Amino acid sequence: MMNNSGVPPSAPPPAAVQARDLRVVRGGRTVLDGLAFDVPAGTVTGLLGPSGCGKSTLMRAIVGTQAKVAGRLDVLGAPAGSAALRSRVGYVTQSPSVYLDLTARQNLDYFAAVLGIPRRDRAGTVDRALADVDLTSHADALTGNLSGGQLSRVSLAVALLGTPDLLVLDEPTVGLDPVLRRDLWDLFHRIARERGATLLISSHVMDEADRCSRLLLMRAGRLLADDTPDALRARTATTSVEDAFLHLVDDARAQEEAART
Numbered sequence: 001m002m003n004n005s006g007v008p009p010s011a012p013p014p015a016a017v018q019a020r021d022l023r024v025v026r027g028g029r030t031v032l033d034g035l036a037f038d039v040p041a042g043t044v045t046g047l048l049g050p051s052g053c054g055k056s057t058l059m060r061a062i063v064g065t066q067a068k069v070a071g072r073l074d075v076l077g078a079p080a081g082s083a084a085l086r087s088r089v090g091y092v093t094q095s096p097s098v099y100l101d102l103t104a105r106q107n108l109d110y111f112a113a114v115l116g117i118p119r120r121d122r123a124g125t126v127d128r129a130l131a132d133v134d135l136t137s138h139a140d141a142l143t144g145n146l147s148g149g150q151l152s153r154v155s156l157a158v159a160l161l162g163t164p165d166l167l168v169l170d171e172p173t174v175g176l177d178p179v180l181r182r183d184l185w186d187l188f189h190r191i192a193r194e195r196g197a198t199l200l201i202s203s204h205v206m207d208e209a210d211r212c213s214r215l216l217l218m219r220a221g222r223l224l225a226d227d228t229p230d231a232l233r234a235r236t237a238t239t240s241v242e243d244a245f246l247h248l249v250d251d252a253r254a255q256e257e258a259a260r261t
């Protein structure tokens with residue numbers, strides 16, 4: 001049976017990101033080694049793995065700022081980096097990318113103008129982004145005087161200005177206290193739920209895994225798993241995602257060893 005749009009009702013939503021045999025070489029080293037995965041639209045997907053496994057490189061490839069990307073990588077139905085995706089993809093890097101000599105509100109007002117948000121809508125859009133990241137009370141403080149966590153929330157607010165369909169966040173909760181981390185994860189889910197956006201969020205802290213609806217687990221440039229936290233635990237007969245990850249690492253090592261001998 002088909003619905004009005006001719007799509008079977010049980011069809012999964014289209015992937016926000018689709019990678020097939022994705023490879024990236026940096027400085028002569030293969031940093032991403034044949035990745036294949038889908039990030040379903042509307043999910044909060046965690047990209048987890050140890051430091052140096054390639055998370056930032058993968059995110060850069062998805063937002064179109066990484067050189068020498070081979071294989072197929074589609075984002076919101078178009079090749080990664082396409083001009084048409086510019087306003088539809090938000091990206092927050094690990095280092096804050098705001099002007100420290102401006103207030104949070106001035107930064108947001110500036111970036112709203114750069115994004116082409118009409119002048120009459122700008123104040124309202126800025127106020128909403130400030131409220132989204134719980135920074136209304138610090139809106140008029142110089143960003144150079146904010147704490148690290150407040151500063152990273154200003155960067156996040158900048159990414160929220162354009163109401164992106166895909167939000168790519170590189171370790172947004174690193175260095176934050178537990179309350180702020182929980183509040184940010186709540187915010188991520190609210191953005192997915194209310195705006196229908198897809199969020200891809202990296203972390204090297206496995207205890208954040210349970211806050212994600214889906215997980216991509218990486219190790220040394222390869223994908224170890226692409227699943228829900230529950231399915232991962234069930235598949236590996238473990239009780240935590242951290243144990244599931246270690247189980248999968250041991251399996252991968254055993255396979256590598258078997259291939260060598």
Ligand SMILES: Nc1ncnc2c1ncn2[C@@H]1O[C@H](COP(=O)(O)OP(=O)(O)OP(=O)(O)O)[C@@H](O)[C@H]1O
Pocket residue numbers: 026027028029031049050051052053054055056057058204
């Ligand atoms: N310009 C470069 N030349 C060679 N190797 C590089 C270059 N940039 C990054 N790498 C290597 O690529 C690998 C992946 O780096 P990437 O920054 O993507 O990892 P990551 O998982 O995001 O790490 P972290 O969690 O520490 O931010 C690392 O081993 C890194 O040393």
